[in-house]
Amino acid sequence: MTPAARLSAAIEVLADIAAKRRPVAEALKDWGRSHRFAGSGDRAAISGIVYDTLRRRASAAGLMGSEEPRALVLGMLKVMRGLDAEQIGQLADGSRFAPAPLTKKERERLSGDALENAPPFVQGDYPQWLHASLRHVFGDDVIAEGEALANRAPLDLRVNTLKANVEQAHAALSHLHPASGRFSPLALRITLDNEGKAPPVSAEPAFLKGEVEVQDEGSQIVAIIARPLPGSQVLDLCAGAGGKTLELAALMDNSGQIYAHDSDIRRLKPLHERIARAGVRNVQVRSPRGAEKVLEDLEGHMDLVLVDAPCTGTGTWRRNPDAKWRIRPGALAQRTAEQAKILDEAVRYVRPGGRLAYITCSLLDEENGEQIRALLSRYADFSALPPSEAVLALGEKGVELAGAALLTREGLLMTPRRTGTDGFFVSVLQRAG
Incomplete structure (x- = not known):
């Protein structure tokens, strides 16, 4: 397929997503099934165009004055890939399989700078309803943080x-x-x-x-900061597919005991195979079994409880740009309620003198600092370790991280702009002995 034909295909996929309101991966898969002539390189290129367009949807729409799939793709070519109106016109020239030629209005839009005075949420490519929450965290840097989140992830x-x-x-x-x-x-x-x-x-x-x-470097870092010690007893309460579980095992040199649990047994399914491939021997998977209290014997005995909490995933927008536009205010309220409930459960397992590490891939204070402040108000025997102290688990690199990340009294926040990682928050709490 020619580059122009790939653009046409991407416009077709985006139109399908808009019409049927379905996940981008599903739409791309269906397009590939119905266009089997397209090779793997073509499919990868079309996928790249679609995902890049979703990353810069707001700014592309702001530039072009339209949210139609064609306008979004044309706008993305300028705001993300740096093409000028002439170069874009060479791709959209109306030739066989190419998009129709640029209209006079499209050329004017592509030649101008309609984003110069656009609202922050347009320049930063994030949902308008999240502006207040993001500005609360980042202040005047909110546009720059949003732009970094709209780039591709390594x-x-x-x-x-x-x-x-x-x-x-x-x-x-x-x-x-x-x-x-x-x-x-x-x-x-x-x-x-x-x-x-x-x-x-x-x-x-x-x-x-x-x-x-x-595993994203940020995800690696938060597990190191949790400081799982060799020989200790650790509960990974929201283990999911087990990425951090496996890292904990390696950090503990296969000694001690890790209990991996998740409320949804389906999320745990890949972990068993991953444990075998990684050569891990100190993990015991505790799958949910109806109403049975499968973790009851662990209460009050854990040296470390890791809570990789379900969240809005705002820190992973580079990898999941589709999710950025699918999230709704109700999802934030639902997640914060779930997080508070999980934290109340987690404290039951922390022994006196033990630690609780709370982790999210969210940038929002509602899911991060606010959750920690609320927990500390409910449990007087817990205190938050200063993040400048917690990062020393990384050695000398921890000092560098402390200078790059956003530190608060409750924890540490990494972002693509500040640390080159996905967005991750981590807070380490100590229980009085």
Whole structure:
């Protein structure tokens, strides 16, 4: 397919998403099934155009004065990919399989700068209803933070030290030209190609042998800051597919005991296979079984309880731009209620003198600092460790992280703009002995 034909296909997919209000991955999959002539490179390029358009939907619409799929794609080509009106016109020229030629109005829009005086939520490419919450956290930097969230995310890997060291993993993946992580000593970062396509890491021998796992550097960092000690008793209360569970096991050198639990048994399904591939031996999966209290024997005995809480996912918009526009105010209220309930459950398992690490991939204070302040008001025997102290689990890199991240009395917030990671909040709480 020609570049122009790929643009037409992306416009078609975006029109399908708008008409049927369905997830982007589903629409792309269906398009591929009905256009089997398109090769893997074509499908990847079309996917890249669609996702880039969703990343910059607000600014593209603001530039073009329209939210029609064609307008969004044309606007994205300028605001994200840096093409000028002439270059865009060469792609949209009306030739076979290409989009129709640019209209006079479209050329004027693409040649102007309609975003100069646009509202912050348009310039920063985030939902208007979240502006007050984001500005509360970032102040005058809200546009810059939003723009960083609208960029593509890199591919980060975590070296599994139960199977290999960083030097060995780097050598095994040298053909992918990995770079070391900025803060995490376990991180390798792989740059995507010009169209945002990542290499098939899951087919690499190093991955198949369990030497590396796909995990954002920010996710790696929060697990390190939680400081799971070798030989200790740890409960991963919201384990999901087990990314942080596996990291905890490696940080503990396969000693002690980790109990992995999630309220939804379906989320735990991949963990069993991942445990085997990673060579993990100190994890016990405690799956829910109806009304049975499968964690009752752990109450008051855990050295560390990790709560990777369900949240709005605002910190992962680089990876999930579709979710940015699908989220509604009711979802925030639902998540904050769930988080408070989970925290009330989590404190039951923390032993005297033990710790609770609360983690979200959210940027919103309603899900982060506000939850911690509320918890501390409910439980007088808990106190928040100063984040400048908690980051020392990273050694010298922790001092650098403290200077880059946003620190509050309740915890530490990483963002793509500040730390080059996904957006993550972490707070470490200590229970009185």
